[in-house]
Amino acid sequence: EAQVTQNPRYLITVTGKKLTVTCSQNMNHEYMSWYRQDPGLGLRQIYYSMNVEVTDKGDVPEGYKVSRKEKRNFPLILESPSPNQTSLYFCASSYLQGGDEAFFGQGTRLTVV
Amino acid sequence: EDQVTQSPEALRLQEGESSSLNCSYTVSGLRGLFWYRQDPGKGPEFLFTLYSAGEEKEKERLKATLTKKESFLHITAPKPEDSATYLCAVQAGTSGSARQLTFGSGTQLTVLP
Numbered sequence: 001e002a003q004v005t006q007n008p009r010y011l012i013t014v015t016g017k018k019l020t021v022t023c024s025q026n027m028n029h030e031y032m033s034w035y036r037q038d039p040g041l042g043l044r045q046i047y048y049s050m051n052v053e054v055t056d057k058g059d060v061p062e063g064y065k066v067s068r069k070e071k072r073n074f075p076l077i078l079e080s081p082s083p084n085q086t087s088l089y090f091c092a093s094s095y096l097q098g099g100d101e102a103f104f105g106q107g108t109r110l111t112v113v
Numbered sequence: 114e115d116q117v118t119q120s121p122e123a124l125r126l127q128e129g130e131s132s133s134l135n136c137s138y139t140v141s142g143l144r145g146l147f148w149y150r151q152d153p154g155k156g157p158e159f160l161f162t163l164y165s166a167g168e169e170k171e172k173e174r175l176k177a178t179l180t181k182k183e184s185f186l187h188i189t190a191p192k193p194e195d196s197a198t199y200l201c202a203v204q205a206g207t208s209g210s211a212r213q214l215t216f217g218s219g220t221q222l223t224v225l226p
Contacts, residue, residue, distance in 0.1 A: 004156070033213070042117075043157070043200070043216040058213065088158050100145050100204065102214065104156030 004088050006105035019075045021108050023091030030096035032074040036087040080113040115140040119199045119217035125223050129190050130156040134220045136201030149200040
């Protein structure tokens, strides 16, 4: 089954404690991205990657890092989380050429206290 | 800057009461306009892609249309299981962010039995 898997689904952490949210896809997609979803603001792109070792900033990259060492994995790293990073996070993947459909993970609800 | 505005923010319908959701956009060279459905606590699920003005696509009770400035998602004789948030997104034709999607804030649809 084609899917994007994120872990964990829920996370409560304290300010400043480094955390990583994992994302893995099984569709051999080149393009992967991270979004955050906040009430009234919609989904906003944080970072994206067009292939292994190729990453770039989206619209709201401050406070986040990513890496793409393998094609299937695209972890999101918060090195020093702050309360304003409390949000619902989604990972998505798609082909770079051809079909445009983006597949989304189930989401990670992060609370920073 | 690409912008997407969805209206209304929320819509309540009686089962069988047809209606339309609106997505107006401004984008530098539209590559594609996308409709997604999002259920509470889940990631967005792809519905349609529209590429050029005049294009229409249908799936069960849903029909999406596209003009040069807006898209409509028509819901015919909706059922309670159609209740969800419907998201509209655009993808620009510029090469920089090849697959970046700019999302609207969504329309929360409730269909009452």
